[in-house]
Amino acid sequence: MNHRKNSPIGAGAERVEDPRLLRGEGLFVDDIHLPGLLHAAVLRSSVAHGIIRAINVASAREMPGVHAVITAADVLAKSGGRMPMIPLRQDPLPELAPFEQPVIAHEKIRYAGEPLALVVASGAAIAEDALDLIEVEIDALPTIANRDESARGDVLLFEAAGSNCAMQLSAVRGDADEAFKTAPYKRLEKFSVHRQTALPMEARGLVAAWDSKRERFTVYGVAKVPFITRRLLARQMSLPVEAVDMIECDVGGSFGVRGEFYPEDFLVPFAARMLGQPVKWIEDRREHLLATNHARDAECELEIACERDGRILALRGRARTDIGAYLRSTGATPSRNLAQVSSGPYNIPHVDVRVSLMLTNKTPVGTYRAPGRFETDFFRERLLDMAAADLGLDRVELRRRNLVAEEDIPYQLPMLYPYNAGTATDSGDYRATLDRCIQEFDWQSKEKLNGQLIDSRYHGIAVGCYIEGGAAGPSENARLVLETDGSISVYIGSSGVGQGLETVISQIAAQALGFPMSRVKQVRHGSTSFVKEGFGSFSSRSTVMGGSAVLDAGEKLLALIRSTAAQRFGCAATDVKIVEGREVQGLAGRSVSLAELAAEPLSAEGTFVSSKRTYSYGAHAAHVAVNPATGHVELVDYVAVEDVGRIINPHTLHGQTVGAIVQGLSGVLLEDLVYSEDAQLLSGTLADYLTASATDFPNIRAFALELRPSPNNPLGAKGAGEGGIIPVGGVIANAIAAALASLRVKTNHLPLSPPRLWSLIRQSQEKGVNA
DSSP states (O other), X not given: OOOOTTOSTTOOOOOTTHHHHHTTOOOOGGGOOOTTOEEEEEEEOSOSSEEEEXXXXXXXXXXXXXEEEEOHHHHHHHTTTOOOEEOBSSSOOGGGGGGOEEXXXXXEEOSTTOEEEEEEESSHHHHHHHHTTOEEEXXXXXXXXXXXXXXXXXSOSSGGGSSSEEEEEEEEESOHHXXXXXXXXXXXXXXXXXXXXXOOSSOOEEEEEEETTTTEEEEEOOOSOHHHHHHHHHHHTTOOGGGEEEEOOOOSOOTTTTTSOXXXXXXXXXXXXXXXXXXXXXXXXXXXXXXXXXXXXXEEEEEEEEOTTSOEEEEEEEEEEEEESOOOBTTTHHHHHHHHTXXXXXXXXXXXXXXXXXXXXXXXXXXXXXXXXXXXXXXXXXXXXXXHHHHTOOHHHHHHHHBOOXXXXXXXXXXXXXXXXXXXXXXXXXXXXXXXXXXXXXXXHHGGGTTOEETTEEEEEEEEEEEEEEOOOSEEEEEEEEXXXXXXXXXESSOOSSSOHHHHHHHHHHHHHTOOGGGEEEEEESOTTTSSOOOOSOTTOIIIIIHHHHHHHHHHHHHHHHHHHHHHHTSOGGGOEEETTTEEEOGGGOEEEHHHHOSSOEEEEXXXXXXXXXXXXXXXXXXXXXXXXXXXXXXXXXEEEEEOBSOSOHHHHHHHHHHHHXXXXXXXXXXXXOBOTTSOBXXXXXXXXXXXXXXXXXXXXXXXXXXXXXXXXTTOBOOOSSTTTTTHHHHHHHHHHHHTGGGTOOOOBSOOOHHHHHHHHHHHHHHHHHO
């Protein structure tokens, strides 16, 4: 792919999505209003674990304005006595099927927030009021509120399984046990990352309409993976796939949680079909915190073995993840990544990391920006600083010494079992990004501040390295259309979730055709009516996979334009030239405008197929100041350097990177989904679940490089939507540890929120006094 000066690719084009959104012309799911629209509300269990004895809905059904109250009995009656389940979309295995979630609570409750009934009424307020009239009898059972209780097995969530461990997986390279036997240096530490959620600005919502004459669904509000959701809903409703249209609206953020299949994705269409009227459901913020996928929540005993010069010999870990009450949709993926990416960008010859997926009476987990990668990077980078201190080595030099050398790339990551899955990094100069980060950060000068008490605050710095696996396959599809006015329309299977997809795809389409970007009139994405098959936006794939499909479609459309013009001019297609995206020229000075040539729209479809991931990589450094009296952490400076292969748009990339860093900082220093001993969510409002505001972390500098394009796609691009968040936990924890070194505060457990950090400081000071 040529990357010419002044070409659309590489230009900092302004986001084409923004003008209509800034003018209030966006179309979000709650903006959808259809004739006869009804409104739904979900009754959620207040009990975390119990047996359902009765659900009395008679009073609710009699309430004026209520059209239906749907329970498991109604679903079973319409589904031939079979309860539809939510299967794993990613990383499925047959042995995980027993832990799938039913679309509505059936016989047993396993977490507070699980749907018990759906009320459908003429108005949202009526539906909400009717929830109070439903009488539920549940025999409460003992709860499992944490991983330790889950492991003891005194209470089982699924009795037939005989254990609360849904699965154990492992990532293995070499022989770690043998390497540890003779290693001159070893250290074992325990780490944990707390439970979080993505918290997009727009919560979930759906509008479903059933056309009984055509026996066809139209569902608005899907995101991320509409085609996969379509297939699943069609199967659950015993319909052909073609009988379901999924329409993507504007989306106010996703970060992994929006667009997966949830109970409501079945219940709302089910209600629309049963009643013969369109039904809308909009999630409120408390529901979102309680019912939308949670994330992180992992602990690990991690052990490192090194030579005395700091060369890492082996990494060995035993981790447990709290996956909540069910394995739904993407519930196994964070655990998979935690294991397989545990060695990160380092050349560690022997790796053995095992992860147990533990069931508890909490909301099920799923993917959230850098699932598993954020956690495992924190574990490893925190341990590397400890090892450097023990060995008397410089922290930067320890990392540089162990980074995978460019001549060793592609570098195989550990094999993952029982999936028998391997993956390899594609290209990179890992030392270059570390060195650039150290330079931009001015490490040498700032290092003198480590542990210094200045104006009643302790200062500390830290650095960390990472890799980001992105561009997941298997394929993506696109269609380019030359319209009758001479403009270009793009239709693509990738989904827009706020990442600037329309802008980036416009640039790629313009580049593929050799047209000015202004000739690309529209980019339509996500909806199942635009292309024959699509795979959506997850795992930082939309630019690489979707963009490469656009390149293919562009090449085919150019060929079609030339052949059409050749027929008109009576010459060979090779004699046809396309000039400035406006005119087609043949021999003897004959020419015609593209608008004239396209008396009817000319269309070409493109596909890109790949099973190989791309691997962005980089290094981050942070300078913090900690107030020991309050536990408050100020981010004095933060520098991120990443290599993402070919940069399509530096502005959208910069926004992705800085946004991801802020999200990571918020997760480390503020956010925490806290549960009680009886598995009740205590931080279920934004008064309790703290999150960053625009002014909390103003000092972030991000630098993007194009050192090593990916050889795995024609763009040379690499997925880059998640790299910014991956190293944040380790970098901030190490910077705080460096600041508080004189107090011997251990920062092995997140979050490092002000109250948590204040408590750690007090405990350390008390130990010092008692000693």
